[in-house]
Amino acid sequence: MAELSLVEAVNHALAYEMANDESVLLLGEDIGVNGGVFRATNGLQARFGRERVIDTPLAEGAIAGVAVGMAAMGLKPVAEIQFTGFIYPTIDQMINHASRLRNRTRGRLTCPMVLRSPYGAGIHAPEHHSESPEALFAHMPGLRVVVPSSPARAYGLLLAAMRDPDPVVFLEPTRLYRLFKQEVADEGESLPLDACFLSREGKDVTLVAWGAMMQETLAAADALEQQGVDAEVIDVATIKPLDMETILRSVEKTGRCVIIHEAPRTAGFGAEIAAEIAERALFSLLAPVKRVAAYDVVVPLSRLERQYIPSVDRIVDAVRSVMEGS
Amino acid sequence: MGIHTSVDPETGAVRFLSPEGALCRPIPSSLSDELLVTLYRAMTRTRIFDGKAVALQRTGQLGTFASALGQEAVGVGAAAAMQAHDVLAPSYRDHGAQFLRGMTMAECLLYWGGDERGSDFAGPRLDFPNCVPVATQIAHAVGASYAFRLQRADRVVVTFIGDGGTANGGFYEALNMAGVWRTPTVIIINNNGWAISTPCALECAAPTLAQKGVAVGIEGWQIDGNDVVAVYDTVRQAVEKARAGQGPTLIEALTYRLGDHTTADDATRYRDPELVRREWAREPIARLRAYLLRKGAWNQEKEDALQRESLEEVGQAVNAYLATHSAGCDAMFDHLYATLPASYVSQRDTARRFEPKGGGGHG
Ligand SMILES: Cc1ncc(C[n+]2csc(CCOP(=O)(O)OP(=O)(O)O)c2C)c(N)n1
Numbered sequence: 001m002a003e004l005s006l007v008e009a010v011n012h013a014l015a016y017e018m019a020n021d022e023s024v025l026l027l028g029e030d031i032g033v034n035g036g037v038f039r040a041t042n043g044l045q046a047r048f049g050r051e052r053v054i055d056t057p058l059a060e061g062a063i064a065g066v067a068v069g070m071a072a073m074g075l076k077p078v079a080e081i082q083f084t085g086f087i088y089p090t091i092d093q094m095i096n097h098a099s100r101l102r103n104r105t106r107g108r109l110t111c112p113m114v115l116r117s118p119y120g121a122g123i124h125a126p127e128h129h130s131e132s133p134e135a136l137f138a139h140m141p142g143l144r145v146v147v148p149s150s151p152a153r154a155y156g157l158l159l160a161a162m163r164d165p166d167p168v169v170f171l172e173p174t175r176l177y178r179l180f181k182q183e184v185a186d187e188g189e190s191l192p193l194d195a196c197f198l199s200r201e202g203k204d205v206t207l208v209a210w211g212a213m214m215q216e217t218l219a220a221a222d223a224l225e226q227q228g229v230d231a232e233v234i235d236v237a238t239i240k241p242l243d244m245e246t247i248l249r250s251v252e253k254t255g256r257c258v259i260i261h262e263a264p265r266t267a268g269f270g271a272e273i274a275a276e277i278a279e280r281a282l283f284s285l286l287a288p289v290k291r292v293a294a295y296d297v298v299v300p301l302s303r304l305e306r307q308y309i310p311s312v313d314r315i316v317d318a319v320r321s322v323m324e325g326s
Numbered sequence: 327m328g329i330h331t332s333v334d335p336e337t338g339a340v341r342f343l344s345p346e347g348a349l350c351r352p353i354p355s356s357l358s359d360e361l362l363v364t365l366y367r368a369m370t371r372t373r374i375f376d377g378k379a380v381a382l383q384r385t386g387q388l389g390t391f392a393s394a395l396g397q398e399a400v401g402v403g404a405a406a407a408m409q410a411h412d413v414l415a416p417s418y419r420d421h422g423a424q425f426l427r428g429m430t431m432a433e434c435l436l437y438w439g440g441d442e443r444g445s446d447f448a449g450p451r452l453d454f455p456n457c458v459p460v461a462t463q464i465a466h467a468v469g470a471s472y473a474f475r476l477q478r479a480d481r482v483v484v485t486f487i488g489d490g491g492t493a494n495g496g497f498y499e500a501l502n503m504a505g506v507w508r509t510p511t512v513i514i515i516n517n518n519g520w521a522i523s524t525p526c527a528l529e530c531a532a533p534t535l536a537q538k539g540v541a542v543g544i545e546g547w548q549i550d551g552n553d554v555v556a557v558y559d560t561v562r563q564a565v566e567k568a569r570a571g572q573g574p575t576l577i578e579a580l581t582y583r584l585g586d587h588t589t590a591d592d593a594t595r596y597r598d599p600e601l602v603r604r605e606w607a608r609e610p611i612a613r614l615r616a617y618l619l620r621k622g623a624w625n626q627e628k629e630d631a632l633q634r635e636s637l638e639e640v641g642q643a644v645n646a647y648l649a650t651h652s653a654g655c656d657a658m659f660d661h662l663y664a665t666l667p668a669s670y671v672s673q674r675d676t677a678r679r680f681e682p683k684g685g686g687g688h689g
Contacts, residue, residue, distance in 0.1 A: 033596040034523035057493035057529045058460055058521050086459055089495065124440065126390050126418070126588075128458040265673070295673045297658040302389050302440030307655045307677060314680055 004184045007177040009151035010040045010116075012186045013158040014078065018048050020188065021076065024162060027054040027063060028080030028116075037082055038118055038177055064090035064115060068097045071113040076162060084119040084171065085128030091136065098167040099142030111167045114158075119147075120212050120262055121309055122175035124302040130174075131299055132263035134210075137169045138240040138272070144168040144193060145239040149214035151182040153237060156191030164193060173212035194238050196246040202232035205256040205319055208247055208273055210236040213260045213310065220315035227316075229323060239269055244276050251277055255286035256322045262309055265293035286326035292318045334550050339580050340560060341550035345608045347616025354559045359623045365406055365554050366618060367632055369398035369611050372422040374636040375431055376585075378644060379438065383589040387648065391438045392419045396552075396584030399610035400516050401486070402426060403557025407565055408484055413474075415454040415467040415485035419516070423486070427453060431643030432650075439647060442657065461487060461496035464513060468500050471509040471568070482568040484512045484561070490521020492538060493529040501576065505542035510568035512561060513544075513576045517551065518583035523596035536578035544576050551579030552610040584609065655681045 032055035035042030045053035067077040081087045101111040121130035148154035161168040209217040221231040259270035270291040332351045382388035401422030428449020437444025445455035457463035467485035474481040539546030549556045564575035582605040618624035655677040
């Protein structure tokens with residue numbers, strides 16, 4: 001077992017799968033000699049050659065589109081979009097083609113591609129480098145949207161994404177790339193998609209988060225423990241399709257729920273979870289469900305980004321109001 | 327003096343000054359000695375600014391920064407050929423042009439230091455802000471120039487894009503519209519050889535980028551982008567042509583990125599330092615200086631004074647930048663809509679309630 005950072009875990013998962021499945025190939029801007037701007041693909045071109053680790057022209061729409069073509073013909077392309085601010089041109093291909101190829105052809109053609117991208121704020125990056133568009137992709141029928149929150153989950157979930165027969169959007173929280181290391185067994189063992197992970201057990205309130213926000217959420221759970229509040233924490237991991245059962249089970253136990261995400265509040269994915277709880281577990285609730293999200297503003301440049309990202313204080317405050325309201 | 331050809335013998339691009347600063351053909355009448363000195367001063371100021379900005383980033387006082395080291399002639403030459411009431415739609419490496427148009431160095435630092443107020447230029451009020459998503463600015467330039475034509479305004483729009491950017495759909499689509507609509511647009515490809523680690527040959531298999539104009543019915547000219555005379559004179563012609571209602575021009579300026587892509591990049595990972603060392607022999611500032619010195623239009627005394635003044639100017643901009651306090655959380659809401667919708671008030675209240683004391687720092 002090696003101690004890996006999240007970005008190293010991504011690198012190991014890519015290398016493992018490329019070594020074991022010849023149909024896997026990587027494409028994206030600067031992923032070859034440079035190893036990706038975050039080094040996620042470090043050393044892979046030297047190891048697997050230029051035909052399987054392709055430095056593409058600067059053309060995100062075509063990167064996604066050629067991946068659809070490759071995937072339909074039996075390859076398993078893993079496309080990297082350098083930052084999520086530049087992922088928007090892929091939406092045309094992802095929504096009109098990647099997500100529907102199976103359905104449109106009644107299963108005759110399929111699209112086992114992975115679209116990877118670093119995402120989220122918190123690394124003092126320039127304009128358009130800090131966006132959180134998971135809800136846009138989650139809204140597209142036929143896609144999977146996966147957000148790992150730790151090196152081990154990045155490794156196991158990315159392997160699962162590459163092995164999945166359908167298109168997966170894999171969003172890697174940039175803020176976590178090098179934040180901490182974790183023991184990861186590089187043995188090719190995947191983690192389940194479409195499943196939430198119970199990250200911490202508790203009985204008073206359910207905190208639901210994903211990706212980088214797991215950091216603030218777990219820290220808030222620690223702070224709450226000091227104040228005598230026992231929080232359960234769920235890592236959603238696969239945003240879409242959503243494992244609502246795990247969340248409902250927890251909410252039925254605790255009677256309270258706070259959903260935390262870094263994307264803007266309105267029409268964020270937290271709204272979906274809250275609505276599901278309202279439909280299916282309203283009478284288990286002791287207090288209204290609350291969301292702690294970014295404000296409905298443009299991700300600010302770096303000087304204000306800490307005020308944009310929901311803080312531990314904001315989560316604790318929301319939990320306290322939920323506790324008091326019941 | 328010098329060889330009397332009008333083009334770079336290797337690339338065929340239009341050139342007036344050789345890398346040694348020798349005349350390849352007569353300096354056009356549009357460029358007086360006084361203007362040449364102005365261009366020289368502007369390029370030097372840009373280079374000194376870049377050096378300081380990189381140093382600020384290295385010491386944690388600035389965010390990621392994209393230096394124009396080695397490419398000063400493109401931005402400076404092009405901006406000098408524009409009129410104040412024309413409009414610039416820049417990419418993110420065009421502060422050389424922006425400074426000439428009146429954006430202050432402090433504003434530039436503020437932007438890269440992570441503060442939106444850096445894009446609220448005091449000078450060129452109609453110029454577009456830096457454009458980070460590659461190639462998206464070309465369509466803005468075409469739309470803006472269409473607006474000017476419709477308004478019978480005597481205005482031209484100049485826009486910049488990198489070599490890598492020309493691989494992007496946004497570039498092709500906008501270029502095609504400029505061709506069809508014959509808008510008063512000048513599109514300048516800043517071909518510095520690299521799109522981060524990707525060399526031009528992996529972005530495009532055509533022999534030149536200028537010929538991308540052919541497919542959309544736009545004239546494409548290739549110039550030596552390290553020769554500020556060639557840049558100025560060519561852009562001037564393209565701007566005049568646009569102003570006269572004769573449509574858009576695509577200009578490929580051949581230059582070289584002597585620095586890293588940005589301060590977040592390490593070019594030694596993918597680029598032979600020997601290549602870069604050789605390119606230093608072609609750089610634009612020494613070239614013009616050699617010419618001006620030989621002509622007697624410049625001397626060591628003036629050079630020393632320029633260095634001193636520029637360092638002082640940059641130093642003052644840095645001080646102004648460092649003294650600018652964080653705007654505070656309200657800034658996230660202030661310019662979102664013309665007036666803040668009622669539904670936002672409680673969000674802003676929350677932001678205020680959780681605003682840390684003392685505000686944000688630099689970089
Ligand atoms: C649409 C888009 N994709 C990716 C990026 C990330 N990125 C920033 S600069 C760059 C390379 C651009 O190269 P080029 O157009 O040649 O301009 P240069 O930076 O060399 O001036 C890339 C890939 C981006 N800003 N926009």
